[in-house]
Amino acid sequence: MHIKSAEFITSNSDAAKCPKDRLPEYAFIGRSNVGKSSLINMLTSRKSLAKTSGRPGKTQLINHFLINHDWFLVDLPGYGYAKVSKSIKKVFQKFITQYLEQREQLVTAFVLVDIRHKPQPVDQDFMQYLGEKGIPFSIIFTKADKLKPKAIDNHVEDYKNILLETWEEMPNYFITSSSKDIGKEEVLQYIDSLNQS
Ligand code: GTP
Numbered sequence: 119m120h121i122k123s124a125e126f127i128t129s130n131s132d133a134a135k136c137p138k139d140r141l142p143e144y145a146f147i148g149r150s151n152v153g154k155s156s157l158i159n160m161l162t163s164r165k166s167l168a169k170t171s172g173r174p175g176k177t178q179l180i181n182h183f184l185i186n187h188d189w190f191l192v193d194l195p196g197y198g199y200a201k202v203s204k205s206i207k208k209v210f211q212k213f214i215t216q217y218l219e220q221r222e223q224l225v226t227a228f229v230l231v232d233i234r235h236k237p238q239p240v241d242q243d244f245m246q247y248l249g250e251k252g253i254p255f256s257i258i259f260t261k262a263d264k265l266k267p268k269a270i271d272n273h274v275e276d277y278k279n280i281l282l283e284t285w286e287e288m289p290n291y292f293i294t295s296s297s298k299d300i301g302k303e304e305v306l307q308y309i310d311s312l313n314q315s
């Protein structure tokens with residue numbers, strides 16, 4: 119898919135104030151610093167459309183970016199590094215769960231996880247929560263440039279084994295690197311196929 123235009127539309131802390139258009143949207147979520155905003159820049163080939171930072175906690179609001187005047191990419195704040203499992207409601211601010219649960223235009227969420235790390239309780243709990251709410255999601259592994267191909271395969275395999283303890287099937291997943299432009303076409307093609315269906 120060719121991205122001809124990508125523009126920032128709004129930042130919101132109230133799900134009810136998000137754009138009123140009925141255009142399909144795709145939201146990026148995951149732990150702080152996992153690379154959500156960087157991935158939006160990679161997908162749109164815009165260096166600083168979404169604000170990124172080396173320090174966790176950069177994105178604080180629900181950010182809508184209009185793509186090709188036809189659909190939205192949505193950048194969300196991250197959740198914490200909590201080692202102990204906490205209820206999703208405690209990890210997230212209320213406006214994020216409201217957005218996820220109420221936004222009818224949300225076609226799918228992309229849950230980003232750093233390919234270097236094993237599944238964390240907070241990520242597993244979050245996927246569980248999406249499942250319970252019936253919110254479709256795919257997994258995006260980020261920072262693939264940090265590992266060699268063999269290590270990538272091993273880490274994905276470990277991830278699958280752990281997720282298959284609770285899920286019947288491995289959710290749809292993508293391997294990406296925003297600094298090396300890996301996985302861009304695959305993610306865009308997937309979005310394109312959902313936009314057509
Ligand atoms: P919050 O908004 O704080 O939740 O973070 P975020 O998930 O939006 O992460 P962001 O895109 O701001 O990136 C965090 C850090 O990771 C930055 O220093 C990025 O340069 C770095 N980073 C993001 N993606 C990649 C990647 O694919 N490879 C490498 N090596 N670094 C990356």
Ligand code: MG
Nearest residue numbers: 154155176177
């Ligand atoms: Mg961010």
